[in-house]
Amino acid sequence: MQLTRPDLARILERSVAERPTADLAWLDAPPVRARVLRERVVLGPDASVAVTADALFGWRIHRGAGLLVASTGPAAVGATVVQALRTGPLWFAAPCRVLDTVHEPDRAGFTYATLPHHPETGVESFRVLREDGRLVFEIHAVARHDFWGSRILPRIAHRIQDRVTRGYLVTARGQDGG
Template sequence: MTRLLSTGRSTLSYPDRGATLRQPLPAGYHHLHHRTRIGRGRAAFEAAGSAVTGFRMHRATGATVRADGPAATGARVEIGLGAGPLRITVPCEVVWTTDAPDRAGFAYGTLTGHPECGEESFLVELAADGTVWFEVTAFSRPAAWYTRLAGPLVPLLQRGYARLLGHHLRRLAAAA
């Protein structure tokens, strides 16, 4: 079942709430779609789904995560990226979640103060042949002077981070 937060009071920094649930992604943003094979079977799917929705996948990359619990629609999350004086904390809000027999994951949207403007989803799927896939789908554009200055470097960093998430998720699922 997919849950989408109804419109109402929010400080999301973009108008396209929930757009990672549908195609095509909104125009005017950089689009990211990355898919990684995680493993095979129900056990790998359940371990990967738990690691995604419990933010263990993010933490495995070295990111810090401030959240009150697993991903839940409407929950606020802060992700800390980088090191030392280059470390930034990015505020987000979970805009949808899914917990189905063959799909698990969530998307968060950027809040005011995030260096980017947009949404990113993290989805684990169990295919009919037993293969477990992890997908990152995102749309974003710069919202801070330094991300505008970085220009085409930002999408490269985002793609690299999506690959890193997939790598760590594969390890977390295999260890379970």
């Protein structure tokens, strides 16, 4: 947390050498005191897996949610991304590492885990998939508060997470005329 816009390039450089603070197992077996978030939206009739996945892997869905983004490249296993968000006068930087990806004709997406200096510890999965003839964008996140401010004021932390999640969903819905 800081009062000035974070230097994402510097944080990214530092974060590349860091190890994730959570792993994929959290999605199936959340730790005690973790918040589990599952959200999904049906995409428009003209939506396609390829177009939505391209926006997702290129971080455009994250940028569309209002985040500043610096990354080592598109979302791929081992890629590091640093996202920043301004809330009131405060800036928060959130470094993450991509742990897995899926590239299939009817399903695409990735999961990343937090790195040290992220306000939370957890994992978040983003998927676009064809289901019952419809295209769906879904988010599954499991996290617990690590930042002292989040632990003291969890409702505010949840509101910030919910705001960003809504931004992801709205942006994904708008990718292909939805």
